[in-house]
Amino acid sequence: MELYDPQKIALTKYLFFTGKGGVGKTTSACATAVNLAESGNKVILISTDPASNLQDVFLTKLTNVPKVISEIPNLKVANFDPVSASNDYKESIIGPYRGVLPDSALKNMEEQLSGSCTVEIASFNEFAGFLTNKEIENEFDYVIFDTAPTGHTLRMLALPSAWTNYLDENQTGASCLGQLSGLGDKKESYEKAVNTLSDSKLTTLMLVTRPQQAAITETERASKELSELGINNQKLIINGILTQSDDELSKVIFKQQEDDLKQLPKALSQIEQLFVPLRPYNVTGLDKLRILLNTVQPQITEIDSEIKEYPELSTVINDFIKSGKKIIFTMGKGGVGKTTIAIKVAKALQEQGKKVHLATTDPANHLNLYLGDMPGLSLSHIDEEKELREYKEEVLNKARETMSGDDLDYVKEDLESPCTQEIAVFRAFSEIVEKADDEIVVIDTAPTGHTLLLLESTQSYAKEVERTSGEVPKSIQKLLxxxxxxxxxxxxxxxxxxTTPVYESMRLADDLDRANIAHTWWLVNQSMSATRTSNEVLKARSSNEVEWIDKVAELSNNHYAVAKWQADFEK
Incomplete structure (x- = not known):
């Protein structure tokens, strides 16, 4: 594994930086753009990451119109807001029907178009414009994208039924792909964009990960999905490697990242691997971008070692007990530690004499490993793969009665969307929640607000159950x-x-608000600032956390707690 230096590796004209939220995609893309531009190349950098902090990195206001960075004349930067773009796109579809269709139908359409898939399509719309623009091709030596389209989106766009009237005729219930309505005029542009992506002479996929198992697993999935679509020119950037260990905490982190990298999946071990060391500073401003990829780094300045006192998880649990909550979900993006926190909450409630049931989608043996001997604590393990497999088969069996060929392929791709997995485990969740009649139920990983609203607005799931079993179980009727x-x-x-985990949590909060589901408490997990590390790099990093903890305090109206960093936490 060698240090990532854009000057020393083979790069194509189009570079896509992709990876799990919070791994450093934006930072890596920006540093690469600055490095190449200052070496005399004409570069344009485009971000369509909903959680992008591109404006903070360059310390300048950015829009969807490429802007020259004054200190680097060879560099132009554009920052698209795919959420706003998807809202505009939704309105372009729904607007003509206002005053024509009943409110219930409009609500159904709006929720069909409110999921992550719609944002991906809005993002791809921007990608396609740059990938197929002759003026861009002629003007720039490098076109760099922060956040690449997923394999699901690309497969979907390649299907003939995506460009027919299939959606208008679809009577099988909710679809995550409703956002393709009215895109017929984009077909040629999208086809050219997909072809450019798969041309290894033109495009390189820069897979960004952290030296942690959860991020590596997600990167492997993305690599495999995109490889299957012919996007094989890939490089792996392992961001944030701790290179020195001199106290107890840093030695634990060093050992953990070493172990995780030794077990690098075969698919990733076969592509070029590059690394960026963990830096002691936040990468904002050109001065930091210019030095991020340098071998020689400035000396670390003395960090104020004062440790702020924050509320602990026990504060949250005491409130749960006082308010008599019966159903508690731990919710957040992958990699934030939902499972560990769910276990801690369940154990603490039981220690207070409460009858508790803990449910998770993680393997049951992992729960047993972390729980130890906890007599009286009942467990449920939702086998996500099994639930997903069974749900897909039910839907496909029904579709086969009336469809074949391209239309059936389209349904199959619809079932690969993120929403499908949530809907699939919905039945299992409904049965578990019913246990709250006589005990407290703690559930790790819940359906998002969008999924719940999708199910509520279309009633598709209830109809599906009714069709397959003849009746809608009471557990489902009562759940919402x-x-x-x-x-x-x-x-x-x-x-x-x-940055990214907080912004992603803010979007989850918006989803829950739309679904009218309470989310009073926030937990900031894996905090370095809550430890007493003496390692210079980690101490400097911990000081950078303060602004985000303060942000959570503001977002939660001071209903928050902070949990210090610990090794081997689960997803």
């Missing part, structure tokens, strides 16, 4: 009203003290 009862249900928002 129960989740929307703030006296009974609470979502504990779990995040990390970093």
């Amino acid at each position: 009203p129960r989740l929307q009862n703030p006296n009974e249900t609470e979502v504990l928002m779990v995040t990390l003290p970093e």
Whole structure:
């Protein structure tokens, strides 16, 4: 593994930086752009990451119109807001029907178009414009994208039925792909964009990860999905490697990253691997971007070692007990530690004499490993793969009765969307939630607000169950009203003290608000600032967390807690 230096590796004209949220995609893309531009190349950098902090990195206001960075004349930067773009796109589809269709139908359409898939399509729309623009091709030596389209989006766009009237005729229930309505005029542009992506002479996929198992697993999935679509020119950037260990905490981190990298999946071990060391500073401003990829780094300045006192998880748990909550979800993006926090909450409630049931989608043996001997604590393990497999088969069996060929392929791709997995485990969740009649139920990983609203607005799931079993189980009938009862249900928002996880949690909070589901409490997990590390790099990093912990305090109206960093935490 060698240090990542854009000057020393083979790069194509188009560079896509992709990876799990919070791994450093934006930082890596920006540093690469600055490095190449200052070496005499004409470069344009485009971000369509909904959680992008591109404006903070360059310390200048950015829009979807490429802007010259005054200190680097060879560099132009554009920052698209895919959420706004997707809202505009939704309105372009729904607007003509206002005053024509009933409100219930408009609500259904709006929720169909409110998921992450719609944002991906809005992002790809921007990608396609740059990938197929002759003026861009002629003007720039390098076109760099922060955040690449997923394999799911690319497969979907390649299907003939995506460009037919399939969606207008679809009577099988909710679809995550409703956002393709009205895109017929984009077909040629999208085809050219997809072809450019798969041309290894033109495009390189820069897979960014951290030296941690959860991020590596997600990167392997993305690599495999995109390889299957012919996007094989890939490089792996392992960001944030701690290169020195001199106290107890740094030695634990050093050993953990070493172990995780030794077990690098075969697919990733076969592509070129590059690394960026963990730096002691936040990468904002050109001065930091210019030095990030340098071998020689400035000396670390003395950091104020004062440790702030923050509320602990026990504060949150005491409130759960006092308010009599019966259903508690730990919710957050992958990698923030939902499972560990769910276990801690369940154990603490049981120690207070409460009867508790803990449910998770993680393998049951992992729970047993972390729980130890906890007599009286009942467990449920939702086998996500099994639930997903069974749900897909039910839908496909029904589709086969009336469809074949391209239309059936389209349904199959629809079932690969992120929403499908949430809907698939919905049945299992509904049965577990029913246990709250006589015990406190703690659930690790919950359906998002969008999924719940999608199910509510279309009633598709209830119809599917009714069609396959003849009746709608009471557990499902009661579930949504129960989740929307703030006296009974609470979502504990779990995040990390970093830019992207906080912004992603804010979007989750918006989803829950739309679904009318209470989420009073936030937990900032894996905080370095809550430790007493003496390692210079880690101490400097911990000082950078303060602004994000303060941000969570503001977002939660001071209903928050902070948990210090610990090794081997689960997803």
